[in-house]
Amino acid sequence: GKSYPSLLLIQSSDAKNQKNTKELLSLTGYPIITMSIALPGIGNSTGPQDFGGKKSVESIKEAIFYLSKINSNKNKLIFLFASGFGANAAIIATKEVQNIELLILEDGIFQPQKVISRSPQNTRIRLKKYFSDKDNKKESISSFEEIDKLQTPIFIIKNIKGKDYELEQNRTLIKFLKLKNKKYKILEINEKNKSLIFQDLIIKKRIIPIIEKYIKNEIKFE
DSSP: OOOOOEEEEEEOSSSOGGGGHHHHHTTTTSSOEEEEEEOTTSTTSOSOOOSSSHHHHHHHHHHHHHHHHHOOSSSOOEEEEEEHHHHHHHHHHHHHHOOEEEEEEEEEOOOGGGSGGGSOHHHHHHHHHHHTSHHHHHHOOOGGGGGGGOOSOEEEEEETTSOHHHHHHHHHHHHHHHHTTOOEEEEEEOOSSOOSTTSTTHIIIIIHHHHHHHHTTOOOOO
């Protein structure tokens, strides 16, 4: 039969995952299997939120296994899109399962403890509370330490109007990717409302073309 790629969207912002419905419905009839999950503690998902930690990693791995199972085609091309703290968990999960074709990341946060003081107030309060627990602080994982074991190329969507700490985290990610000789590509965007998820049909307009270019071998990685 035909081989359809799969796209997994990782919801890691405060809005409810159901808001992705419009995006997903826009892909009806399109030759791609799309699935959206919210990480622990996000929206209506049971928590607590762990800011891209172990529970988030396990949630993403379970979703990847599920996508692999429901896609009965032999060539199971799975693409993963994540942003914010979800990008940290996405790298670690991808490193552990090793069957993701391309990891698409938008302004990821990879060192949660380093961005506490510069986060928006609501996030800052939750981060402080979470990391006040010594076990949480000890178990907090930065995906930078895992990049040397990552086989999957990374497509980085960098908003030049993003927050300073997001841009700094992106620069550090790129530094690690260069250091470990990993494949990556940067797409710069310039948007005030930078969150890709929840913008009208942005997945169809921006993420799907990236996947199409990858499948056609048209992306030149660094």
